[in-house]
Amino acid sequence: MIKVPRFMCMIALTSAVMAGGLSQSSFAKTGNTEPKATYKFHSDPLLYLPPPPAAGSLQQAHDDQVFQTTRQLKGGPRWALATQDADTRLAAILNDYACAAGIKLEPGKLPLLAGVLKRALHTEYDDIGVTKNNWNRKRPFVGNDSPICTEKDREGLGKQGSYPSGHTTMGWTVALILAELMPDHAGSILQRGQIYGSSRIVCGAHWVSDVQAGYILASGEVAALHGDERFRHDLELAKKELDKARSSAGAPDDLQCKIEQAGR
Template identity: 40%
Template structure:
């Protein structure tokens, strides 16, 4: 296990113990996905997501983030402070790549797990499925983000983060993590398409979320909330006929896709 994984796993364990102690338009258009400056989009498109904002109540499902003075809130803060020491490490460099969901290292992780180069040109059916799902992340995740309005960990703190500091970071809330939602939902969907690659795909989905804590732009509990909401979203997507049709097309496409050579696969 890498040092960064040990750090994040350790804070997750603290959270679990703490909680236990406390408890002794070409496609059917349903809604326009809201803008989310934290998620870099692929090439502009007329695609829309599958879901509307009322299909899942993320606010009720997640509940509020931990308060800063709670044991879990303090563990979140300690995770942020300690992971600043990873600046300049290979894991830090990979977190920078993972920041760009589409053009950076995130999509590349799933290509490596599948052994197939994923892309708009190479696998258009899979690309459409993943793109529409990413738009659903914006639709489903934004109401909870806006409602709880949790400040990101680096605001008011000048320690290094792995991406440039920008004004939107002051207003784009931290909880739940949109990147973690994308990473986990893509991992779940691609695992359904290619079950034999489950270990690699789910590891990729986890790593994309973990990169946000490494970067210093999310707390671990933001990432956990993103994965929880992503799992609910993917479950709900299976009731949508358009999603089912796109899923079937993606399965057929990947079944015939040639193995890729020369992939630059992350090691972190």
């Protein structure tokens, strides 16, 4: 597992009490085509996100080193997990958190949970796009033939800004909301969220600093969402739904959990 510096994780956790961007259309292409209902409040990430590392800086050198090192993971269990985590359909993201939550998380059987997550993610899309377009950072694989875990997406990803990681922002947003709804599983859910973000590094789609910024952005977004009465109301309903479903939702797929464990 790629280690994200502890201080970055702590910043993200504390904040939660975050034509070249991950636009609404790019999310729709992954299968989420519902109306883009949003909440009232969102953050302004350009006020609090630091800029990406400058060329020639020590941080950029670290990004370069980690990218090169993680290319050696191709074909292994961690690479397989990173490939799985690249799917941003809501059903796929929830399935990624099922083992950590201890129950199956199926949108069709948990419509209130699915609803609050969809609306929360739709709320933050514009902010993801704004930040990506503001810095328009090139992806680590652009200009070279280094492997990435989703080769079919190479051309499209190469046209999108790399900073911050949109996948990480989405994954950490889901992790923060699930952790709030299932506090007895918060540790394992947040651990899975960290792994979900690290998958973008393993995949080769993002630099380490892109992923770190994604954690911060998601934390800022979720913190702002709590200012919306509708969001708080929806959270309450989703929690009741989840609590009721725990006895009947069934255990997560054992093979899936073994794949995750191997990938860690």
